[in-house]
Amino acid sequence: MKALIVDDERHVREAIHLLVDWESHGIREIREATDGETAINVIRAWKPEIIFTDMMMPGMDGCELLTWIQEHAPNSKTIVISGHDDFRLVRHTMNAGGLDYILKPIDADQLEEAVKQAVALWTEEDFTRNEQQSRNIEVNLLKPIYWEKMFTDLLQHPNAEGKLLSDIRREFPELATASVCSCSVISLHALDERIQTKYNNHRDLLFFSLTNICNEFLRNPCTGLAFRYWATEEEIVLLHWSGLDGLEERVYAINQAFQDTLGARFDIGIGTARPFPREVQYTYKEAKTALQQRNLDAPDSRIYLFGETGDFRVPKERNVIAEIQKYMEEHYNTDLPLQHIAAKFFLSREYISRRFKEKTGVNISEYLEQIRIEKAKLYLLNPGVKISQIAEMVGYQDEKYFSRVFKKLTGRTPNEYRKFPH
Known part of the structure; x- marks a missing residue:
């Protein structure tokens, strides 16, 4: 198991290190963080089972950190070490899933008991999670057989x-x-x-x-x-x-x-x-x-x-790529993610991507860019239409991004093309 100590005071971190019999609890690795933001980065990358945190720290304080842990690392067990005997902080600790609220100076026996309870609870919940995962795996393995039986019965x-x-x-x-x-x-x-x-x-x-x-x-x-x-x-x-x-x-x-x-x-x-x-x-x-x-x-x-x-x-192969091209040409000014096209034509994204590249030599996003820029060229011939409006008309909400794509494909900015279209 792993433990993380979060406190901006070095002597508090050292005290927690010294007061806990880590080996007896099966905790092999211990790391430290001096503020909430650093702690979040450590938790994301390292995933500690036990977390100690102060409540008053520079930047992100303990209340914010506890709320984040509850949402993003709910399996971790948190123990608060605080110098403030404040009911509001205690209540937030409990509401955010904290197991204990220990006041400074730290009482060694109280800290040891809190760690013991945290480790026991995490171990029990981990066993339950593993049991549930095993059951889910068994169900998922059996489901296809169950489906085969159901649909065989349906045909008969x-x-x-x-x-x-x-x-x-x-x-x-x-x-x-x-x-x-x-x-x-x-x-x-x-x-x-x-x-x-x-x-x-x-x-x-x-x-x-x-x-x-x-x-x-x-x-x-x-x-x-x-x-x-x-x-x-x-x-x-x-x-x-x-x-x-x-x-x-x-x-x-x-x-x-x-x-x-x-x-x-x-x-x-x-x-x-x-x-x-x-x-x-x-x-x-x-x-x-x-x-x-x-x-x-x-x-x-x-x-x-x-x-x-x-x-x-014997069927002739439907030219679905030509149908997709036509659909894109008719809807070029709307959002056209690959998943939308796959759902529209009832084919997998992987199949459409591969066949489209085979047939056209470009991928779908590149083809859509080409259509949009060709349409934009026509609109640019009208000096009364703003470039921001043209960007939106061809499917781009961001004028700067539209200009970058336009220059990538034509070698000129929209303004330059408007001045010298040929």
């Missing part, structure tokens, strides 16, 4: 009401308002030779890897869930409940992620959009049918769509 009994649906909607609140859904099925029947060799004796690891990759795309934003289908040994099912307009691109992106991560693509069938939950079984069967008909040539994508008329087809 889509008309079941009551506990099954209420459990699913409790775990996935987004499904409470879902009215349509679609299923994709990943087949593990005809595996690439490299995958067969690598995972021949580790089938569970392959399922784990595939579902994790899928859920990176489906869980943020939450548009669906991938799970191992217990009714068969060779399938992973993706249940999609929102963003269905961009479903083909999302599945294509997932298969590309398989290629990037595992070195191979997989056969994936996609069913049509159906009412949820009543016809979830139908869209699953459509995805299976598309897979069963995959003797047709599906070049690199290995993705098969069940058609509305009962036929099936």
Whole structure:
């Protein structure tokens, strides 16, 4: 354990050092600070379990420090050493979670007892924290299995009401308002030779890897869930409940992620959009049918769509990057963080970043800067519009920052460009 002594008087710090039997309490390291601000820096970097503090210090005093500790280091145990017998200070100490308020000159027995109690309380709470963490880990490990069982039951009994649906909607609140859904099925029947060799004796690891990759795309934003289908040994099912307009691109992106991560693509069938939950079984069967008909040539994508008329087809890759570019050109004057774009197009930030750079040669923020500056050039041709107004019109709230970006891309300041636009 570690202890921090905070006091602007050196002799008080030395007295605390001498009066406590540190070894008997399991405290191996002791550091000092002469004021509250220094103490905060030490606490942030060092994370002491026990903190002694004076109440009256230059700069940040003990009251402010105690309040900060309560908010930012609540697990630490604090003992106040003060020369002021003031009820207001004692009350603040107790309200801020302090364990004891010891008056100067320091009584050795009182100090020793306070340290003993602080160490015992911290140890007890740490044990409880570790127990809770262990339980959380166990729950988190079991949750995917629980979800697999729930959604397998849903596919097998889509008309079941009551506990099954209420459990699913409790775990996935987004499904409470879902009215349509679609299923994709990943087949593990005809595996690439490299995958067969690598995972021949580790089938569970392959399922784990595939579902994790899928859920990176489906869980943020939450548009669906991938799970191992217990009714068969060779399938992973993706249940999609929102963003269905961009479903083909999302599945294509997932298969590309398989290629990037595992070195191979997989056969994936996609069913049509159906009412949820009543016809979830139908869209699953459509995805299976598309897979069963995959003797047709599906070049690199290995993705098969069940058609509305009962036929099936190989999808063309949606040019989502062109759609993102168009969206940015229409909304360039608004705040466009990557997370917003990812949520808008129901794709992961990582996928959009990588594909955008591949397609355009620049990242999204650079592309947005280019659009804004090109628009600004047009506005600068009108001498009646102030530069501060132009900055705001193209999406910059800070005129100075706008000027820096403008000069970076054009080699001239907005004023210079206004005078000599060509």
